Amino acid sequence: MELCDIPAYELSLLLRQRQISAEEVTRACLERIAAVDGRSGALDAGSLTPEDEQKVHAFITITRERALNQARTVDQKLAAGEDPGLLAGIPFTTKDIFSVRGTPSTAASRILANYTAPYTATPVARMEAAGAVMLGKVNLDEFTYGSSNESTAFQPAPRNPWNPAHVPGGSSGGSASSVAAGEAALSLGTDTAGSIRQPAAFCGVVGVKPTYGRVSRYGLIAFGSSLDCPGPVARNVVDAALMLQTIAGADPRDSTAAKVPVPDYLAQLEGGVKGLRIGLSPDYFRIAFPDPQTGEYREQSLPMDIESPVLRAAEVLASLGAEIVEDVPMPNTRYGIPAYFVISRVEAASNLHRYDGVKYGYRTRQPIDDLTKLYRQTRNEGFGLQPKLRILMGMYVSAAQYSAQYYQRALRVRTLIRRDFEQAFDRSGKHRLDALLTPTTPTTAFKMGAVYGDSVLMQYADQLTVPANHAGIPGLSLPGGLDADRLPVGIQLLGPDFSEDVLLRIGRAYELATETEDWRKVKPMVLR
Amino acid sequence: MNDYEAVIGLETHIQLNTTTKIFCACKADSWFDPPNTNICPVCTGMPGVLPVLNKAAVEKGVVLAAAMHAELRPLSYFDRKNYFYPDLPKGYQISQYDQSLAFGGYLDLPVPAANGQPAYIRKVSIHKLHLEEDAGKTKNAGHERLIDFNRCGVPLVEMVTGPDLRSPDEAAQYLIRLRQLLRWLGVSEADMEKGHLRCDANVSIRPRGATYLNPKTEIKNVNSIEAVRSAIEKEIERQIREVEAGHRIEAWTLEWDEEAGVLRKMRSKETEADYRYFREPDLLPIRLDDAWKADILKALPELPLVRRQRFMNAYGLPEYDADILTSERNLSDYFESAVKAYGSDPKRVSNYLMNDVLRMLNETSKTADRLRLTPAYLAEIIKLADAGTVNTSTAKSLLQKVEESGMAPGEIVAAEGLAKVSDDSAIRAVCLEVLAESPKEVESYKAGKVTLIGWFVGQVMKKMRGKADPTLARTILEELLA
Structure with missing residues (x-):
């Protein structure tokens, strides 16, 4: 096994025992990147070559020198016997939606392609303060607006390491694919409707969407400010816990970051699941969507390949002493996407106002002598299709004459979704769940180009993940097996506010119990 | 004019005198600083930044709201007001919309006697009172527009009166009293020249005695009390001319050109702009619980107009004296301390203050609390004069000597042999x-x-x-x- 394939926790033990150096680990990752990543995402990248189609393309910017310098600093500290920090020498990637001082921070959009951040986002700063080594900024859907990563203005778009003909998911596609391909042990992603969990599921890695406010959003280029959650992407639950430990906690620069103490996630990680009540809901084993022709709601059950790993996980957890509670009603799940469509777009349109070509970022090169024309031309050239669609819809549903029908109504739906969870988790309620166990996604990774272009259908990829964002609760996606095409299937655990410790414990129990299963021995195609 | 009455409402923006801006740690007041020196990623709206509320801005807003007799909301929210402008770096202003810090309220405005009309009180209602951040400044320089972001994020209270004022003089009086109140409360420097207190005026006319409201015009860019008075006067005259000529008043926005002394039309206001207000997701609501509120309002002083009335009732001062002695909080505190130290005839203390101490304050540009001639020393000097120990002219020169030396009046009299010779x-x-x-x-x-x-x-x-x-x-x- 190469150094870059060793998970973070084991790496940190080896580093502390001085069996390996941080520089060696960093170089191993840089070599892996050179071997599997292909060309980094860029504007106006031209057409794809056959070689491009075999590569991962996780990165937009590789910060090679910065990484090597950080690694050497860690090695010096280790040599001097100083405490180098919890994540010392652990390589990670950062979704390019986070500001990192002195690096291009592009949001995968033309409009920010030339923008270099003057400050560093809190979660990145915490990773680096803990000694982690940032290898670079990874690709995403433009401004995180998508579930396949294909909408990035920086092409080639990332591909799924398990099968490069398939998408890695999105919007944290670069995060999930870089971790799955062994380019980095950890990645910092963001989740607004499932953008950590869905690509984690598609790429066979672990993704955590923490409770809203558990991790500071300072420095995260905003999409839906009331929904956005930074969180870890990792190769296993232990690593995810290690990373969450590092980035969680109050931040004086983010007043929505909760002042709730951060528990020791690692201490209880292997505490088992005995006595925990874990629910299954029929509402998470079907998807509901509007028929494109008639507009009527249609329901469809999930493929067996998706359903059976979840049911099997329930059996495994039951055998470990958890109590499985069936038929938990979550009736408002089906409204998650329509409500999200409205709320996230209102916030997105407003959050995109600042990109006007006046202060930083892209400005049209056409000679223009009128301010309004400058705005229009700049935004027309600078934004891709997804931001434009979201601005249009956001402006429409927040207009004075429509706001009550759409935006205010969506907020009420959001409250109802939250109520579903409150009732399921209510300590004195009927179900008294510690967690809900669900599939992460309705399908495994789809083929590149198969869904892209149908914004509505694409959005329904988030149906099982978005309720947690509406409700603000934490969610964890972890690998649960492979489908018939040997593509990863994700299973999801959802819990009450600030129950990350419990979700991680359940995830770890499942991980340990299935450690020796055959599917865990299969490697992603790009590493075979 | 006699057939018509003016209906005037004032929209004021009050710059709170906090040390730092409302959502970041940059210095709030940049009057003496070069452009773009008090800025940071937060107030210039760089991608990814978040606002963090300055508690002091809330506290000053609460004090002002309480002084205006407004109802304070235990839970209030910030909202985004979305519009594009180069000096608005986020493309939205963080303001408060439907659940602002306070609502209602009024000011009982004393209008002095003038032109044979007796003095009266005008009750001015407050429609809106909310917190918001200021935008930057745009300056046109030839073919370029220059933007100064220093002012971005400076805390403001927007306070809007009902259509309750009936003349340019009343509008001017309102601003005079508001400025007095703001300084009295210590919430704003309230200097109109420096933009600490900005005013837009909504003006309409109607037949005298009517109760309905006609279409109004909005006058912007009026930067002094005199300008407010003149601009409103001009606008009332114009509206009367239009109506007399059989024209309708249209809802224009007008700009006051201070130098030319004329109003210019900025734009027609056919439709209201849609700012697409929605709750600011980056800030928590302001929870003004009873304990915090009590803590803030503990420091709320007696209000100037209340004190003015009390000076008249309790000390028997003429309105003229009471008005001047309550023009500033320091001065009125000084007066009360001196009366207390003196122990009798408040009018005698007032005379000394109005004639001599005020002149001293003007000459030295000091505020009363900075005088070395303390209220106790003043009282001592008056007593020395009362007892015949010094004569009146010596007493007056003593005021100056105490202020210059900081010595007690008795010591100066002894040291310089100033006691009156009665031998x-x-x-x-x-x-x-x-x-x-x-x-x-x-x-x-x-x-x-x-x-x-x-x-x-x-x-x-x-x-x-x-x-x-x-x-x-x-x-x-x-x-x-x-």
Whole structure:
């Protein structure tokens, strides 16, 4: 096994025992990147070559020198016997939606392609303060607006390491694919409707969407400010816990970051699941969507390949002493996407106002002598299709004459979704769940180009993940097996506010119990 | 004009005098600083930044709201007001919309007597009172537009009156009283020239006695109380001319050109702009619980107009005195301390303050609390004069000496031998001296020019460096000249 394939926790033990150096680990990752990543995402990248189609393309910017310098600093500290920090020498990637001082921070959009951040986002700063080594900024859907990563203005778009003909998911596609391909042990992603969990599921890695406010959003280029959650992407639950430990906690620069103490996630990680009540809901084993022709709601059950790993996980957890509670009603799940469509777009349109070509970022090169024309031309050239669609819809549903029908109504739906969870988790309620166990996604990774272009259908990829964002609760996606095409299937655990410790414990129990299963021995195609 | 009455509402923006801006740690007041020096990623709206609320801005807003008798909301929210402008770096202003810090409220505005009209009170209602961040400044320089972001994120209170004012004078009085109140409360420097207090005026007219509202125009860019008065006057005249000519008043936005003294049309206001307000997701609601509120309002002083009335009732001061003595909180505190130290006749203290201390304040540009002539010293000086220890002119010069030296009046009197000489023989000797030196004046006096007695007294006072009891000197002189 190469150094870059060793998970973070084991790496940190080896580093502390001085069996390996941080520089060696960093170089191993840089070599892996050179071997599997292909060309980094860029504007106006031209057409794809056959070689491009075999590569991962996780990165937009590789910060090679910065990484090597950080690694050497860690090695010096280790040599001097100083405490180098919890994540010392652990390589990670950062979704390019986070500001990192002195690096291009592009949001995968033309409009920010030339923008270099003057400050560093809190979660990145915490990773680096803990000694982690940032290898670079990874690709995403433009401004995180998508579930396949294909909408990035920086092409080639990332591909799924398990099968490069398939998408890695999105919007944290670069995060999930870089971790799955062994380019980095950890990645910092963001989740607004499932953008950590869905690509984690598609790429066979672990993704955590923490409770809203558990991790500071300072420095995260905003999409839906009331929904956005930074969180870890990792190769296993232990690593995810290690990373969450590092980035969680109050931040004086983010007043929505909760002042709730951060528990020791690692201490209880292997505490088992005995006595925990874990629910299954029929509402998470079907998807509901509007028929494109008639507009009527249609329901469809999930493929067996998706359903059976979840049911099997329930059996495994039951055998470990958890109590499985069936038929938990979550009736408002089906409204998650329509409500999200409205709320996230209102916030997105407003959050995109600042990109006007006046202060930083892209400005049209056409000679223009009128301010309004400058705005229009700049935004027309600078934004891709997804931001434009979201601005249009956001402006429409927040207009004075429509706001009550759409935006205010969506907020009420959001409250109802939250109520579903409150009732399921209510300590004195009927179900008294510690967690809900669900599939992460309705399908495994789809083929590149198969869904892209149908914004509505694409959005329904988030149906099982978005309720947690509406409700603000934490969610964890972890690998649960492979489908018939040997593509990863994700299973999801959802819990009450600030129950990350419990979700991680359940995830770890499942991980340990299935450690020796055959599917865990299969490697992603790009590493075979 | 007599057939019409004006209906005026004022929209004021008040810059709170916090040390730092409302959502970041940058210095709030940049009046003396070059452009773009008090800025950071947060107030310039760089990608990814978040606002963090400055508690001091809320506290000052609460004090102002309470002073305006407004109802404070235990839970209020920030909202985004979305619009594009180069000096608005986020493309939205963080403001408060439907659940603002406070609602309602009023100011009982005393309108002084003028043009034969008696004084009266105008009740001015407050429609809106909310917190928001300021935008930057745009300056046109030839073919370029320059933007100064220093002002971005400076805390403001927007306060809007009902259509309750009825004349340009009332509008001016409102601003005068508001400025007095803001300084009194210590929430704003309220300097209109520096933009600490900005005012837009909504003006319409209607037949006298009518109760309906006609379409109004909005006057922007009025930067002094005089400008507000003149601009409204001009606009009322214009509206009357239009109506008399059979035209309708259209809802224009007008700009006041201070130099030319004219109003210019900025734009028609056919439709209201849609700012697409929605709750600011980056900030938590303001929870003004009872404990915090009580803590803030603990420091709420007696309000200027209340104190003014009390000075009239409790101390029997004329309205004129009460008004001046309550023009500033320091001065009114000074007055009350001095009255307390003096122990009797408040009007006598007022006279000293109004005549001498105010002049001293003006000359030194000090505020009353900075004087070395403390209220206790002032009271002591008045008592020295009352007791006849010093005469009136010595008393007045003592004020100056105490202020210059910081010494107690009694010490100065002792050190400089300023006590009034009431010793008959000492004065008598000087009187004899004066008469001996002035044979011509003695002759004139004896010939009947008795008004010269004042001149003789003056000569005696001069020789005795002002210390003589002038009454006694006069009696002795009259006796010697008889």
